[in-house]
Amino acid sequence: MSPVVVTAPLTGLIVPLSEVPDPVFAQRLVGPGLAISPTPQRQTILSPIDGRLLKLKPHAFIVAEGRTAVLVHLGIDTVLLDGAASSLIAVEKQIVRAGEPIMFWDPILVEAAGLSAICPVVALDAPADAVADLAHGEVVAGAELFTWRERIYG
């Protein structure tokens, strides 16, 4: 397969998954990738790859193309907010392009609720070495975040 470029769903500061305050993400049990500490302003959240919006919740979504599936989790334990920080734009099962708006999301509301607004962006069902060219520092929504080199499964 040709490598898939995963782009940033939001604007902020890139941090390693190991700094996510949730051991399941920090230990990469969900998959390899990066996290973004969001710039504290209401943001338009973008699709990280071309594909189908397989799952869409106010606190997380998955875009998948074949076996390449990327999970974006908007903050930690944010399922508890019951959608209060989000306003959906796209609909579940919709075909989206990388960079297409998925929802509006406000990290300020997440932090005001006492939760971490850090956003893991991970490759599902991927071995750790499938992710390469990881970006560093500040990232703007839509810019390259990392490359998924292989679709390995099973």
Added chain:
Amino acid sequence: MAERRVVVASAVGLHARPAALFVTAVTKIGLPVTLTRRDGRTADARSILAVVTLDVKCGDEVLLCAHGDDAEAALDRLAELLTHG
């Protein structure tokens, strides 16, 4: 073939975090395991994507199936994990 019917306890259903823990446990066991909903939809329990896409909610009954020498003991462990959220 070993089978277990269990009711999923995780308050948010089998979504990112509980699904990752479950799939990690399945992968450690090293046997092919399937997860089937009451409506018959089934997923490879070694794939987070497949498990999350199955959209299992808290309180849903699911069927775990495995083949192999240690399948009975393996499903006991997995059933324990699912029923304790």
